[in-house]
Amino acid sequence: MGSFIGKPIARIDAEDKVTGKGHYAADIKVKDCLWIKLVRSPIPHGIIKSINTSELKNKPGVFCFTGQDIKVNSFGNIIKDQPILAHDKVRFYGEPVVLVAAPTKKEAEFWAGRVYIEYESLPVMDDPMVALKNEVKIHDQGNLLQKFNFDKRDVNKGFGSSHLTLKDEFEVPMVDHAYLETEAGVSYWDGDVLNVIAGTQNPFHDRNEIARCFDISPDRIRVKAPLVGGGFGGKDGNTVQLYLALVTIKTGKPAKLVFDREESLLTTYKRHPARVVTKMGFGKHGRILAFESEIYFDTGAYAALGPAVLGLGVEHSTGPYEIANVKIDAYLVYTNKPPASAMRGFGAPQTLFATETLINRAAELLEIDPIQIRLLNSLEKGKEASLGQVMEHSVGIKEALKKLGNSDFWRKRKQEADPLVGYGMASGWLSCGLGVGIKDDAKVEIRRSDDKYIIKVGCVDIGQGNYTGFAQLAASELQVDMDKIELVTADTLGTHDCGTTAASRTTYIVGNALLNAIKDYRKQEEKGIAQPVGIGQAVFPESKLTHLGIGLPHMMYTFIAQAAKVRIDPYTGEIKLLYIFGVTEAGKVLNPLSLSGQIEGGIAMNAGYCLMEQMRIKDGIPLERDLSKYLIPTSMDLCNMETATVDAYENSGPFGIKGAAEVSTVAIAPAITAAVAGITGKVITKLPISRHNIVEACMEGYSS
Numbered sequence: 001m002g003s004f005i006g007k008p009i010a011r012i013d014a015e016d017k018v019t020g021k022g023h024y025a026a027d028i029k030v031k032d033c034l035w036i037k038l039v040r041s042p043i044p045h046g047i048i049k050s051i052n053t054s055e056l057k058n059k060p061g062v063f064c065f066t067g068q069d070i071k072v073n074s075f076g077n078i079i080k081d082q083p084i085l086a087h088d089k090v091r092f093y094g095e096p097v098v099l100v101a102a103p104t105k106k107e108a109e110f111w112a113g114r115v116y117i118e119y120e121s122l123p124v125m126d127d128p129m130v131a132l133k134n135e136v137k138i139h140d141q142g143n144l145l146q147k148f149n150f151d152k153r154d155v156n157k158g159f160g161s162s163h164l165t166l167k168d169e170f171e172v173p174m175v176d177h178a179y180l181e182t183e184a185g186v187s188y189w190d191g192d193v194l195n196v197i198a199g200t201q202n203p204f205h206d207r208n209e210i211a212r213c214f215d216i217s218p219d220r221i222r223v224k225a226p227l228v229g230g231g232f233g234g235k236d237g238n239t240v241q242l243y244l245a246l247v248t249i250k251t252g253k254p255a256k257l258v259f260d261r262e263e264s265l266l267t268t269y270k271r272h273p274a275r276v277v278t279k280m281g282f283g284k285h286g287r288i289l290a291f292e293s294e295i296y297f298d299t300g301a302y303a304a305l306g307p308a309v310l311g312l313g314v315e316h317s318t319g320p321y322e323i324a325n326v327k328i329d330a331y332l333v334y335t336n337k338p339p340a341s342a343m344r345g346f347g348a349p350q351t352l353f354a355t356e357t358l359i360n361r362a363a364e365l366l367e368i369d370p371i372q373i374r375l376l377n378s379l380e381k382g383k384e385a386s387l388g389q390v391m392e393h394s395v396g397i398k399e400a401l402k403k404l405g406n407s408d409f410w411r412k413r414k415q416e417a418d419p420l421v422g423y424g425m426a427s428g429w430l431s432c433g434l435g436v437g438i439k440d441d442a443k444v445e446i447r448r449s450d451d452k453y454i455i456k457v458g459c460v461d462i463g464q465g466n467y468t469g470f471a472q473l474a475a476s477e478l479q480v481d482m483d484k485i486e487l488v489t490a491d492t493l494g495t496h497d498c499g500t501t502a503a504s505r506t507t508y509i510v511g512n513a514l515l516n517a518i519k520d521y522r523k524q525e526e527k528g529i530a531q532p533v534g535i536g537q538a539v540f541p542e543s544k545l546t547h548l549g550i551g552l553p554h555m556m557y558t559f560i561a562q563a564a565k566v567r568i569d570p571y572t573g574e575i576k577l578l579y580i581f582g583v584t585e586a587g588k589v590l591n592p593l594s595l596s597g598q599i600e601g602g603i604a605m606n607a608g609y610c611l612m613e614q615m616r617i618k619d620g621i622p623l624e625r626d627l628s629k630y631l632i633p634t635s636m637d638l639c640n641m642e643t644a645t646v647d648a649y650e651n652s653g654p655f656g657i658k659g660a661a662e663v664s665t666v667a668i669a670p671a672i673t674a675a676v677a678g679i680t681g682k683v684i685t686k687l688p689i690s691r692h693n694i695v696e697a698c699m700e701g702y703s704s
Helices: 014-019 105-112 128-133 155-160 203-214 241-251 261-267 306-316 348-365 370-377 397-405 408-415 466-478 506-526 592-611 668-680 691-703
Strands: 034-040 046-052 063-065 096-102 116-121 144-152 164-172 184-190 193-198 221-224 255-258 274-282 288-300 325-334 421-432 441-449 452-457 485-489 533-539 556-568 575-585 640-645
Touching: 034 105, 034 241, 034 261, 046 096, 063 241, 096 105, 096 241, 128 288, 128 325, 144 306, 155 274, 155 288, 155 325, 164 348, 184 241, 193 203, 193 241, 203 221, 203 241, 241 255, 274 348, 288 306, 288 348, 306 325, 306 348, 306 421, 348 370, 348 421, 348 668, 370 397, 370 421, 397 421, 397 556, 397 575, 408 421, 408 556, 408 575, 421 668, 441 506, 452 466, 452 506, 466 485, 466 506, 506 533, 556 668, 575 592, 575 668, 592 640, 592 668, 668 691
Parallel strands: 034 255, 193 221, 288 325, 452 485, 575 640
Antiparallel strands: 034 096, 046 116, 063 096, 144 325, 164 274, 184 193, 184 255, 274 288, 421 556, 441 452, 441 533, 556 575
16 A cells, blocks of 8 residues: 555556457447448538438338438537538538448448439638638638637837847648547447447537437436547547437437548548748847747638637747747638547647747757757746746746756767757647636546445546546555556446546546545545545636636646657658657656656657648548558657656645646657758758658758
């Protein structure tokens, strides 16, 4: 017994996962179920003229549904602008129009091919800049979904006082989450309760959407999450849940839907592509005096979580620095692309790529060490951040930068003799919690059964290991071994609502609710209650500033400083990662094994963002249809990684803990591009890095 805080504890679900005992959504078998096949639009933008399903009529066991069969045919996390089945027009290639269900997967696919839909094509808007100027409206209200304008003090005065002013335009691509487990689920009736089991990040939100769309009391709906094979934000919202509910409600039969990889790539949520024009003014010694940015996020055909993603892109665009004068104008634009939504980092990777690149360029031109220029400008507790919010929680960016600067890895760069090897670094931050004005709380229940403590937690573990973290927290507080802790999780009937698994929030907010539940349990024990049931609740702290937008600003952040060593091939343009080192400040580290895994996983994800991943769209049609064309990093593309942490403590968190799962994605791309720019002498402003441009830069260097 004793404390398990800070111990490298293996995942409590690891054995089930590696042995195959654990069940993911696609593994679940339901007797006599109907298999679902969605008939999807072959065009990216057009009017639906007619739907002919006559060949499916009177076919035994075959069912067919359109948007006309749904009471409330719309869904969305923030704005209900997306139809479950398109009924008047289609807005992206692959949008579902008709649902076919049959006794076998093969039959469902066959009969789906016998549905005939007539379309009238409309002009395709697949560039946000064109969409903003075009009279063709993707939605009735126009192609601008949201704009955000922010001014702090006098940016013109700041630029007027600057010794060095830098400005550039940056472009980042649309990318896929590429989780191992594609979207999947099953549904069935259990008495008068509709059961939906699906890979999801928020079962309570799913329950509420099903209730709203099909006019069923939430008490008659049970949504559960089994093991989830990765989420990264892509399973925060409807993927299969509403289609499963539709079939089971209308037919009374169980249903199953599993997306194949092509469906997942072509039609599900993506990271927002973005265009960012950023201007920064620096004093002679490197102080950032002014920051101005014009940001365009391409949200695709529907809003999804786009408004929140734009907000966080704005909030994090200045980096973890104290800047007196700030002006930001941001736009969220509809296009005829798959809907873009949440993805690990939630808008920060797009905008921080621009800011960190300009800071590295300024360091070079001002002849200042890139770590020193950041130390000069970094936030501290009590200082004012980008949107005017005061840092009231732990702020360890300076400690992270110093630890990176003092590392053997970073010091060795000065002895590097190979002209084709370069070093680069960047830093970043990421907010924790949903933000001001958004309900962000959790409720946890604990009771004892024989010699075990049963803890009911309503959130989902999407692979980051929060269930293990909850068990560590409970065992430490109760002073029992971890095998005495049994978790009941992610079940709208058997647990309380703990909110979404997103925004680096669950360990913090659910952890606080868990500790409060244990306190309540002990109070009941002290009162002599025979079978105590402890209930604990917690609410995420909010900024005291006026609400500036969806969730803005936040109060609490995690910080990171990362560096990369790379080698380029001047003849092929290939970039070889040689070593990556990163330092994270996330309060007290609950589980160093899990944290290092999260940091390394985020590095791998955004190394792909930097070097190879992109979903290209031509005339509204995605070009990457499978993993032979949509390239993601393998172990052969990566390198040894070293992770370190800052010794910090967040007073408001459970045992001093903050969230840490997402911050690993925000700084690695500009660190890699800085290393490449140091070799070629060419600043990189577009991702993924073009090998052709590297070869050209090397040839120019040789010729000069």
